[in-house]
Amino acid sequence: xxxxxxxxxxxxxxxxxxxxxxxxxxxxxxxxxxxxxxxxxxxxxxxxxxxxxxxxxxxxxxxxxxxxxxxxxxxxxxxxxxxxxxxxxxxxxxxxxxxxxxxxxxxxxxxxxxxxxxxxxxxxxxxxxxxxxxxxxxxxxxxxxxxxxxxxxxxxxxxxxxxxxxxxxxxxxxxxxxxxxxxxxxxxxxxxxxxxxxxxxxxxxxxxxxxxxxxxxxxxxxxxxxxxxxxxxxxxxxxxxxxxxxxxxxxxxxxxxxxxxxxxxxxxxxxxxxxxxxxxxxxxxxxxxxxxxxxx
Amino acid sequence: xxxxxxxxxxxxxxxxxxxxxxxxxxxxxxxxxxxxxxxxxxxxxxxxxxxxxxxxxxxxxxxxxxxxxxxxxxxxxxxxxxxxxxxxxxxxxxxxxxxxxxxxxxxxxxxxxxxxxxxxxxxxxxxxxxxxxxxxxxxxxxxxxxxxxxxxxxxxxxxxxxxxxxxxxxxxxxxxxxxxxxxxxxxxxxxxxxxxxxxxxxxxxxxxxxxxxxxxxxxxxxxxxxxxxxxxxxxxxxxxxxxxxxxxxxxxxxxxxxxxxxxxxxxxxxxxxxxxxxxxxxxxxxxxxxxxxxxxxxxxxxxxxxxxxxxxxxxxxxxxxxxxxxxxxxxxxxxxxxxxxxxxxxxxxxxxxxxxxxxxxxxxxxxxxxxxxxxxxxxxxxxxxxxxxxxxxxxxxxxxxxxxxxxxxxxxxxxxxxxxxxxxxxxxxxxxxxxxxxxxxxxxxxxxxxxxxxxxxxxxxxxxxxxxxxxxxxxxxxxxxxxxxxxxxxxxxxxxxxxxxxxxxxxxxxxxxxxxxxxxxxxxxxxxxxxxxxxxxxxxxx
Numbered sequence: 023x024x025x026x027x028x029x030x031x032x033x034x035x036x037x038x039x040x041x042x043x044x045x046x047x048x049x050x051x052x053x054x055x056x057x058x059x060x061x062x063x064x065x066x067x068x069x070x071x072x073x074x075x076x077x078x079x080x081x082x083x084x085x086x087x088x089x090x091x092x093x094x095x096x097x098x099x100x101x102x103x104x105x106x107x108x109x110x111x112x113x114x115x116x117x118x119x120x121x122x123x124x125x126x127x128x129x130x131x132x133x134x135x136x137x138x139x140x141x142x143x144x145x146x147x148x149x150x151x152x153x154x155x156x157x158x159x160x161x162x163x164x165x166x167x168x169x170x171x172x173x174x175x176x177x178x179x180x181x182x183x184x185x186x187x188x189x190x191x192x193x194x195x196x197x198x199x200x201x202x203x204x205x206x207x208x209x210x211x212x213x214x215x216x217x218x219x220x221x222x223x224x225x226x227x228x229x230x231x232x233x234x235x236x237x238x239x240x241x242x243x244x245x246x247x248x249x250x251x252x253x254x255x256x257x258x259x260x261x262x263x264x265x266x267x268x269x270x271x272x273x274x275x276x277x278x279x280x281x282x283x284x285x286x287x288x289x290x291x292x293x294x295x296x297x298x299x300x301x302x303x304x305x306x307x308x309x310x311x312x313x314x315x316x317x318x
Numbered sequence: 319x320x321x322x323x324x325x326x327x328x329x330x331x332x333x334x335x336x337x338x339x340x341x342x343x344x345x346x347x348x349x350x351x352x353x354x355x356x357x358x359x360x361x362x363x364x365x366x367x368x369x370x371x372x373x374x375x376x377x378x379x380x381x382x383x384x385x386x387x388x389x390x391x392x393x394x395x396x397x398x399x400x401x402x403x404x405x406x407x408x409x410x411x412x413x414x415x416x417x418x419x420x421x422x423x424x425x426x427x428x429x430x431x432x433x434x435x436x437x438x439x440x441x442x443x444x445x446x447x448x449x450x451x452x453x454x455x456x457x458x459x460x461x462x463x464x465x466x467x468x469x470x471x472x473x474x475x476x477x478x479x480x481x482x483x484x485x486x487x488x489x490x491x492x493x494x495x496x497x498x499x500x501x502x503x504x505x506x507x508x509x510x511x512x513x514x515x516x517x518x519x520x521x522x523x524x525x526x527x528x529x530x531x532x533x534x535x536x537x538x539x540x541x542x543x544x545x546x547x548x549x550x551x552x553x554x555x556x557x558x559x560x561x562x563x564x565x566x567x568x569x570x571x572x573x574x575x576x577x578x579x580x581x582x583x584x585x586x587x588x589x590x591x592x593x594x595x596x597x598x599x600x601x602x603x604x605x606x607x608x609x610x611x612x613x614x615x616x617x618x619x620x621x622x623x624x625x626x627x628x629x630x631x632x633x634x635x636x637x638x639x640x641x642x643x644x645x646x647x648x649x650x651x652x653x654x655x656x657x658x659x660x661x662x663x664x665x666x667x668x669x670x671x672x673x674x675x676x677x678x679x680x681x682x683x684x685x686x687x688x689x690x691x692x693x694x695x696x697x698x699x700x701x702x703x704x705x706x707x708x709x710x711x712x713x714x715x716x717x718x719x720x721x722x723x724x725x726x727x728x729x730x731x732x733x734x735x736x737x738x739x740x741x742x743x744x745x746x747x748x749x750x751x752x753x754x755x756x757x758x759x760x761x762x763x764x765x766x767x768x769x770x771x772x773x774x775x776x777x778x779x780x781x782x783x784x785x786x787x788x789x790x791x792x793x794x795x796x797x798x799x800x801x802x803x804x805x806x807x808x809x810x811x812x813x814x815x816x817x818x819x820x821x822x823x824x825x826x827x828x829x830x831x832x833x834x835x836x837x838x839x840x841x842x843x844x845x846x847x848x849x850x851x852x853x854x855x856x857x858x859x860x
Contacts, residue, residue, distance in 0.1 A: 121744070126670075149750055150750070152747065152750035156749075159744060159748070163739070163741040163742055164745075165759075178759075179746075179749065180749075210655045227749070230749070289529065
């Protein structure tokens with residue numbers, strides 16, 4: 023497919039092509055590289071905003087997990103979500119690609135737009151949505167298949183016609199895993215170490231060239247060395263992707279994110295601003311208490 | 319208590335009584351062992367009646383003790399102390415040889431006596447042609463619409479197997495009408511040796527990570543089968559039997575042992591155990607023959623395994639019943655596996671959590687506990703009375719037994735599917751996979767070993783059932799092998815039951831019945847051992 027043709031160098035451009043044209047009906051605007059200017063369908067979003075939520079509320083049964091979350095997540099940046107356990111940060115992440123739909127008792131109200139299209143509109147197919155949003159989970163979860171098969175899984179199920187060998191090499195290089203596994207691409211992904219598995223999961227997520235990369239505490243199950251590798255990787259990926267990362271590690275958020283959202287108990291978004299401002303001069307006393315370790 | 323609290327020093331902590339706990343513990347041990355020991359005593363008693371080891375000459379026992387028992391014990395004892403994994407490997411090879419030898423007997427019954435080799439070949443060709451077409455179609459999966467692919471696949475199989483009456487023949491008919499047909503042993507070599515070659519070739523290619531080695535192994539497997547069929551008759555072994563036994567038992571065992579010898583350097587010494595058992599048995603057999611010692615006058619002998627029922631216990635045999643059991647199991651597996659796995663996948667992956675699905679849940683558990691005689695009545699009522707089928711055929715018996723084990727297959731398959739980690743499903747959905755893609759690519763491959771294990775154990779239950787077969791009117795005595803799905807069928811437990819009830823004489827009680835029970839149990843244990851090996855293998859991999 024010509025859209026996937028890549029500039030030989032310049033990683034920035036390499037993964038920016040659009041995918042299967044059949045998916046285009048879901049999101050009118052798909053091309054990341056010039057998404058800012060060609061925004062004919064804009065519904066009043068800010069120039070650089072990729073994800074915009076308006077008064078999102080989530081209930082799990084009777085449990086009110088998220089209360090009136092409104093935030094705008096900018097393009098090609100790392101947005102971190104921090105907060106104590108059970109504050110709803112992962113729940114918000116799962117609202118973006120509608121993974122909450124898979125939970126029977128979950129109920130979502132409010133609107134969340136991805137490049138101007140409300141993902142909770144009736145005409146949005148959640149499966150098609152998820153094909154545009156990559157996700158990396160807390161626990162490394164490669165499939166019990168070979169490393170190669172793990173990376174091309176998304177291409178296969180989405181019916182993307184590409185040079186698999188090329189995509190595998192490209193994705194593994196971008197996930198900083200290529201040098202470690204290039205000689206054993208056909209061994210099981212489960213034979214890798216935890217950190218390698220997580221980078222494999224990142225390679226799998228970016229192989230299909232998604233709009234947004236969601237990461238749900240991607241380093242919390244890893245040792246410090248593997249964690250710092252993942253952190254470096256996240257910063258690099260943010261050059262081409264809009265990364266939204268949930269973490270309960272405040273230092274991690276301070277190190278790698280451009281913007282930080284602080285969720286506190288009760289599923290409230292207490293403060294959302296530039297990371298530097300949040301950590302140096304937060305508006306809210308509660309946020310300051312949380313960041314300085316007085317509670318949470 | 320000798321505790322000096324004033325000074326803060328403790329002389330002694332005292333004792334806490336554990337008498338009740340100890341008594342309780344040994345009561346629990348007794349409860350655990352009661353059933354096992356009782357059954358073991360019974361089995362030893364029956365086996366003694368059937369095999370009668372004490373009727374052998376003392377010299378016979380002594381010979382085998384020296385050639386088989388002593389070397390095996392020495393090697394086994396050495397390995398047990400020095401290298402337990404090697405002992406396990408050796409035991410695995412011996413077990414594999416024993417179980418596969420038994421299965422090769424079953425395969426020989428099916429592919430020589432029940433299905434004539436030429437008919438078998440004709441259907442193999444008739445299936446391979448459309449299967450090749452399906453493989454080609456899969457390559458162009460993306461370009462061809464789904465419905466068209468399904469239609470083309472279906473049409474290919476129907477055209478190939480049925481043909482168009484009046485216009486052109488089906489492929490099996492064409493093969494059967496070929497002017498020149500190869501001899502039976504050639505067909506068996508081609509078909510069974512071919513299957514063995516593919517399996518062995520893939521196995522070797524995988525463990526050696528070398529396609530050439532795999533191809534070489536596959537080719538030698540085929541060659542070895544052909545060689546056995548050619549050399550066999552000169553040694554007094556039937557060519558067909560030689561081809562079957564070689565391809566089903568010897569080739570896989572050799573491939574496994576050879577593969578282990580090459581890839582598992584630490585454990586390959588364990589193959590000595592297998593060598594001790596095989597060489598010891600052969601040397602022992604040769605020695606007792608040369609020295610003229612008589613073996614035990616076992617009731618489980620070649621005559622018993624290869625002849626039909628007779629008026630006298632000495633001449634009675636189990637052959638038609640063994641063949642019937644095999645055909646029944648094939649029918650049961652073909653019916654219950656797709657139905658059971660299909661239901662399990664639906665209930666685990668698709669069914670919403672509502673009152674209806676909970677109702678079905680509870681009732682499947684209930685169905686698993688319904689007595690088998692009730693299923694027999696169901697089979698009689700539905701298939702014979704309502705659908706007007708003849709009584710006691712392979713098809714009716716198989717369908718009834720399939721209904722009997724269906725709940726067990728569903729329950730064990732559901733457990734296997736539930737054991738697939740939820741984060742693998744999440745990963746798949748997160749990649750934008752549909753439910754069907756997730757089930758097909760992630761859930762079923764991961765759950766398959768568990769499903770297979772559960773199904774084999776359920777088949778083990780079906781093979782021992784007597785009551786449903788009596789209810790559907792299976793004949794107590796059958797003198798010929800059933801050769802079609804609509805032939806009357808008997809089964810091993812039914813034959814044993816017939817000997818113990820209809821022919822209840824002292825002779826049958828003491829000779830034919832124990833022999834039949836031993837054969838039935840041997841088959842059952844062989845099946846279960848495969849299920850257990852599969853389960854252990856995949857449990858240790860995860």
